[in-house]
Amino acid sequence: MKRRAFTARNVLMSSAAMAFALFAGAVYAEEKPADHTDGPAAAYEPSMTTLGQIKVEIPGRKEGDPVMTQEEFQKGTQIYFERCAGCHGVLRKGATGKPLTTDITRENGYEYLQSFITYGSPAGMPNWGTSGDMSEADVDLMARYLLLEPPAPPEFGMPEMLASWKVIVKPEDRPKEKMNDWDIDNLFSTTLRDAGQVALIDGATYEIKTVIDTGYAVHISRISASGRYLFVIGRDAKIVMIDLWMEVPAPVAEIKIGMEARSIETSKFEGWEDKIAIAGAYWPPQYVIMDGDTLEPKKIVSTRGNIYDEQVYHPEPRVAAILASHYKPEFIVNVKETGKIIMVDYTDLKNLKTVEIEAERFLHDGGLDGSKRYFITAANARGKLVVIDTKESKLAAITETGGQTPHPGRGANFTHPVHGPVWATSHLGDESVALIGTDPEGHPDQAWKIVDSFPALGGGSLFIKTHPNSDHLYTDATLNPDAETSGSVAVFTISKMGAADVDPELVTLPIAEWAGIPEGQPRVVQPEFNKDGTEVWFSVWNAKDKESAIVVVDDKTLELKKVIKDPRLVTPTGKFNVFNTRGDVY
């Protein structure tokens, strides 16, 4: 049986998932059956109904609910958190995945859900059943689970954050100067997803210098403006702050900022370097501003509010990408479900200035253009790019990419021979690469328009990358169902790109084959350049119990330069070159 791209994401039982499952368990932990004979019990039976135009949803058991035991519900909650919540939302309101609220699941019914979970869909739903990732019993469980209201997850405010906050090495006890001879600017902070660790790998010698325990499934690494501090955030919302000046770099502070999170960033504006950190949570929907030296939480801001266009309340507007502006002392905060981008001024937290920009729903990731003035970000489930002018703190443009579900990562900036400066995204939902003009002064007619779109290897791409010193544009196809495709990357030569009516030629590099891994379906993910832009690194990401690798390619010759293998390299995904990450070089 052929395995789909999604299905090899074997997931560690994370502490976040554990807490979430425990919480769900707590809801149903009452052992003693209630006495339903002492009064008009029907009066306490929750229901779903409408009042005028207002839909009224009351959680709880309804007539016709499938029967689940406490243990089953708890297991369902855990599986949902690990497999489903990322796309469908904790409250199941939908985002990258479709909504799964009970009005919808009940209309579709058990059979439909059971079949959909088993076989997936071409629009991106993984085939959890036929892939073997879920047993028949698990699929049955989840189909029943989705017919019930989701448990409401708990809040996570200042008391919880403070309880989780640890300053492991106080600022005054840290080194006054760099104590190692590492070339820290050329380190790659590499997520070891299912191990709950990051590996710091030297960009010249390929040596794993150290492996550091972090939160579960570190989503990104970010570097303080000075280059000294490395911040990582796990999907379980645990942040670890690492001091790269220590003899052996190690955590100096940590905090948990919610139940689930994706983003962390540090202040980059002149005079504010290294001073402030910010992280965004998926649950609770909020961002938190912290001291850049210690991670002390200073201010928590809820993102709960109204969707920008329909203007109805959304209980779960998750914080996706956050970037630090180079033009102002501001963070740029993507709020996914409400489709708002919030410019957060960090100079005066007691009089907090923000600009809430109406953008587009389902904001995801993005990056700055070459001038660093404009932030370009994907509203992925709407197939659009949103452009923010960080100098003016306002919307510059919203443009359809022409492709399905753009997923740029931070995108790729280069100067196109015909169209001038552009920024590129690939797509999750199709094979296309789209280029958007980014030069409103030199090429005003093409600014913020899609100037070209051409096919790469196939759908399922997560990242695209180039470097100012490179003539190549790389894009992966990590989630493509075809093993050969997901194991390869496409390379385009920038200087050979021409007019929009001729698709540029692509070279395919068989990265997974070069890695020489015999077992599993290793998939290639996230091209990342070294500091000088002479090498590009790819993760070859295999199941937790199988061999993975990092493959290094010579950017000039496109030849294999090195395969990094090590027993410690468990499920490597994102790799973040310190220099390129801190300077927004991509």
Next chain:
Amino acid sequence: MKRRAFTARNVLMSSAAMAFALFAGAVYAEEKPADHTDGPAAAYEPSMTTLGQIKVEIPGRKEGDPVMTQEEFQKGTQIYFERCAGCHGVLRKGATGKPLTTDITRENGYEYLQSFITYGSPAGMPNWGTSGDMSEADVDLMARYLLLEPPAPPEFGMPEMLASWKVIVKPEDRPKEKMNDWDIDNLFSTTLRDAGQVALIDGATYEIKTVIDTGYAVHISRISASGRYLFVIGRDAKIVMIDLWMEVPAPVAEIKIGMEARSIETSKFEGWEDKIAIAGAYWPPQYVIMDGDTLEPKKIVSTRGNIYDEQVYHPEPRVAAILASHYKPEFIVNVKETGKIIMVDYTDLKNLKTVEIEAERFLHDGGLDGSKRYFITAANARGKLVVIDTKESKLAAITETGGQTPHPGRGANFTHPVHGPVWATSHLGDESVALIGTDPEGHPDQAWKIVDSFPALGGGSLFIKTHPNSDHLYTDATLNPDAETSGSVAVFTISKMGAADVDPELVTLPIAEWAGIPEGQPRVVQPEFNKDGTEVWFSVWNAKDKESAIVVVDDKTLELKKVIKDPRLVTPTGKFNVFNTRGDVY
């Protein structure tokens, strides 16, 4: 039996309360008893428990819940909305009144609640039982009701607002010039609370020029900067916009912006006169920005978020007072439960700039100082005044008044012979009047400090007032339990005020006695000056089925000038002089 001040607030069955009660009914409307024999029913029994430090509340029936029928629960919801929600909050999290969440009510128990509702407390809880406002059966019902989780009220977003929005007379069909010979600047827009109306009363002739149907219990009237449009908002969140240029002024637009509301304001900054309106809701907790010509809703902003100091999430941060800045194109929005004041820039709603100022919890009402640069507002349940610099959009000061529960209305500005420019508040919780220095340039040592505090008639004061042309400061004691006190006002002569160690003399005016109303306990509320500051008007507010009046006093002589009586004057409360209201003259 002596009636307490609060208890004569006989409340009309409002449409908002009806909708709310209907909603609660809908929750419990399922007639058919659920089948609890088909599985592990205990698994669906909601519970309250903790997960680590996180309190987990699940609505629904708990073991030991008192039994209520659907009809009882519906009636309890209705009574709660009308009598209790204003102080305790829809979700019972507490504000001016104590929290009534089930963790607290269950610890206190039925007997305690029953007794407390019956007899009240000196801290401000009305004696609903002994006053006769609630029957013994009602008190029993409410004590049981409070042991159950509150029903979650529905959202009210753009679809609901648009459905309620009516443009009765389009802007192009309205008069091009003033079509009546009314002195509209000297009208008093007078709330007829329990009639769901306002009366427009001529300030010179005392004639009721017209009576206009509005929402229930109009909380305030506000006037557009040009003086043409009058906006009123009912407690049921219905806004009515009245064109004072029409031959007979009448509504030209209306909208409902939630289930419950208190505040409305219109833009006053130069160049933006009459362009924008804003209203704040108690439920859902949000404010909405509207077109100043038509009330078309443009932007809804949720205020749900974290409490400023504890930084834990609050589900019901209600919008209290809203004022228009004269220094910037901004509205000043008081958010009660989170203790935040939000400066909302109305120039670009798609890139909405706000400054969220950490202030103090339980923000209520307030007004501008004499220079109109500073906004002074009460954090009433914390006994404090918060001062905002509207020129800088930041906090200037937070000061304790020394009294209990300051309730300034818009306050009163005058120049004190010793202390210079001050702003005054009276108190709900005690008899004191506090003066805060408002002249940071001329009297920097006294700026934003309480420079004097002295006794007036007694506790239960709602409003204090003076006028630039008056030498008198008036304060009511509306909610004082003593009938004579609540029927009188205190007058201080400003020019005779001295140093802080000598309390100024007060003159008592027996306003209710002057009104000559034989029945009920008519209480005197809200001094309001005419345009020229030569007369001050008082509402003499009686029960709905009894006679009320407005008493006009000559400000120079302090003698009775006129008693306005009319069968249409049902429960008059707030009166808003057009000129003084639109110019923030108080």
